[in-house]
Amino acid sequence: MTVTVTFELDGESVTVETRPDQPLRELLRESLDAKQVKSGCESGRCGVCTVLLDDTVVKSCLTPAPKVDGRRVRTIADIGTDEDLHPVQTKFVDNFAAQCGYCTPGFVLATVDFLENTDEFDREDAKKAIKGNVCRCTGYEKILDAIETLDEETDADRDSPLGTE
Amino acid sequence: MSDQSYRFPDSIEEVKRILDRHNDEVTIVSGGQTLLPLVRDGTVELDHAVDISRIPALTRIERTAEKTVIGSAVTYRDILASEKSDRHPMLLEAIDGIGDRQVRSLGTIGGALASGEPALDIIPVLYCLDATVVIGSSDGTRRVDVDALYRNATKETELRGPREDYIGLAPVEIDASEIIEAIEIPAIDDDGHHGEDYRKQTNVAGGWTISGVGTSVSLSATRDRIDSARVGLAAVGQTGASAPTVETALEGTPTTMQEITKSVEQLGADIEPTTTLVTSQYRLQVAKTLASRSIAEAVTRAGGELE
């Protein structure tokens, strides 16, 4: 390990050793035990490793770990808890949008980023928003149902999809 | 130098100084979206990274009466969000279809041009928009047309090597001591006779492009003839491919579907489609169909009535 990085992970400052050729996904899972960040294709196609980098959705397997130095990384653990689900998570539950659940953190984070940056949308827009995420169980329709009902939600919910701080 | 390093230079000048001295060792990292899969499969060794994504001069979009200048490290996401790129609808439409939200968050226009993958959507779009690429080194700055970066390629990039899901990586005519600084897109004389379109076919939703066609046309004052046309192609073979024979055939023709189809029939003279993923014949057929539709749409957007 040759490069030291300091960044905010789910609200806590961490300092850790990494390498220029280490993907953020590996650093998070192996050095920081952030196993909520899933591992799949490792080549940018499945989206299970999705995290928010300064509130912007990225795939952590395609992010060089040293790139996050001085920045803020948020995983699903900072979005909601079992007791206090994020509105997006609640809608996923209500719409049966998870089966095995392996893909769900990635979908929720992509949806959070999408809602934060979108005013009005339809099902086609929702489809485009989750294009970077693969689900092997649900067939996507339930996930799209969940996202679509978020559009119909009260403005209060929509005001701050990012805000559980 | 130590074994490995990762730095964030503050300025373009600093990057040039590093490249001047260490270009055989260092790798420019912009968004990392092309690089990381290559690092993972061992095609590229990333020991000394020069990350350009925090350099203010490279992450700006500027708009003047004559042109829009996009810094090479501007992400696709930021281009879509910038009102300054509004004057180029084709650019925005094409970028909206690139990869997915996550890839667009980090992927940059300069990283795409420097990697020169033939399947990239942005290259034919920039060709249609007559864009110029600004390239700098400690020796100075040069400006080249976007297609010239690939057409006269004399040097193989580090990034060579076929990968199953990419349609090969092309040699790009950029020296290891050089950095792409910006892309300049001239403002279109808004006489209302200009139209553009980009469309593509992918093997699966969100997958790589089988064929992509961009078109820009200028119509006559009466809008019933095509004065000039540009047709740029993605994923047909060589990076930066265009269709000069079709472009010439379109010049001066009436804006009828029949004439457009007739001109597009000559596409086979311009390209020898690659056989990655599908046969050459199939790819040519897809490219022709897309080209006819794209030209027709560009004509319509230019205010022409298709007969």
Ligand SMILES: Cc1cc2nc3c(=O)[nH]c(=O)nc-3n(C[C@H](O)[C@H](O)[C@H](O)COP(=O)(O)OP(=O)(O)OC[C@H]3O[C@@H](n4cnc5c(N)ncnc54)[C@H](O)[C@@H]3O)c2cc1C
């Ligand atoms: C899952 C996935 C889907 C994709 N889908 C599409 C798609 O549908 N359409 C499409 O067009 N593209 C697609 N792409 C490609 C994507 O557009 C490129 O990966 C991205 O734009 C590259 O930019 P980057 O900043 O990440 O480059 P990097 O990975 O950082 O760099 C790429 C190369 O360019 C060099 N480089 C970077 N910047 C400069 C510079 N300024 N000067 C000189 N050299 C430089 C680097 O050293 C490296 O060799 C996809 C990629 C992925 C991972």
Ligand code: FES
């Ligand atoms: S593991 Fe990152 S996209 Fe699949």
Ligand code: FES
């Ligand atoms: S719920 Fe199993 S992969 Fe999506």
